[in-house]
Amino acid sequence: AQSVTQPDIHITVSEGASLELRCNYSYGATPYLFWYVQSPGQGLQLLLKYFSGDTLVQGIKGFEAEFKRSQSSFNLRKPSVHWSDAAEYFCAVGARGNTPLVFGKGTRLSVIA
Amino acid sequence: SQTIHQWPATLVQPVGSPLSLECTVEGTSNPNLYWYRQAAGRGLQLLFYSVGIGQISSEVPQNLSASRPQDRQFILSSKKLLLSDSGFYLCAWRGPATGELFFGEGSRLTVL
Numbered sequence: 001a002q003s004v005t006q007p008d009i010h011i012t013v014s015e016g017a018s019l020e021l022r023c024n025y026s027y028g029a030t031p032y033l034f035w036y037v038q039s040p041g042q043g044l045q046l047l048l049k050y051f052s053g054d055t056l057v058q059g060i061k062g063f064e065a066e067f068k069r070s071q072s073s074f075n076l077r078k079p080s081v082h083w084s085d086a087a088e089y090f091c092a093v094g095a096r097g098n099t100p101l102v103f104g105k106g107t108r109l110s111v112i113a
Numbered sequence: 114s115q116t117i118h119q120w121p122a123t124l125v126q127p128v129g130s131p132l133s134l135e136c137t138v139e140g141t142s143n144p145n146l147y148w149y150r151q152a153a154g155r156g157l158q159l160l161f162y163s164v165g166i167g168q169i170s171s172e173v174p175q176n177l178s179a180s181r182p183q184d185r186q187f188i189l190s191s192k193k194l195l196l197s198d199s200g201f202y203l204c205a206w207r208g209p210a211t212g213e214l215f216f217g218e219g220s221r222l223t224v225l
Binding site for chain 2: 032034036041042043044045046049051090092094095096097098100101102103104105106
């Protein structure tokens, strides 16, 4: 069965520090992988996605993620965090077609001065 | 470009009352549509999805139902709300080429 694990429920980083949010997945075939961000009371916005090809993908707002098949991971990174990055981040896995995406439980990011 | 709308944005309902949340998509045809529920600390739970008019797949047995009366309209309903139905409900449609989900702004339901 498909599943996504985000091991960190809550992470606090200082503004300007680097960030890495972890995501591990379980999937029977080559997955489509996604990272979404959600500000309080809002819907989810797509940060980046991976289907095939280069395993390092660039997204919006300066985020990037690296697909590592051997580790079944798709970690999200940002070299320098801004206060506006405080939000909840969701990793998701799926396949092309009609099957729904499966989401992790999310990681809440707090940014301190 | 495609847009997705949900309403109402906020709803406070007594236990046992009915529910209707609506979602419409513009700028695309025959979209795959999804209802998710988000409860605190539990991530996103898929409730229903639809690949076409009148075609509904239910993921979680509960007192909620969904309907798709038109190609770009998806409705979430209940005849009698429970306290446990409180949460943040998100509608989404799926892009055909790359498979990502595009979400609406959500509907916050509080059942008292």
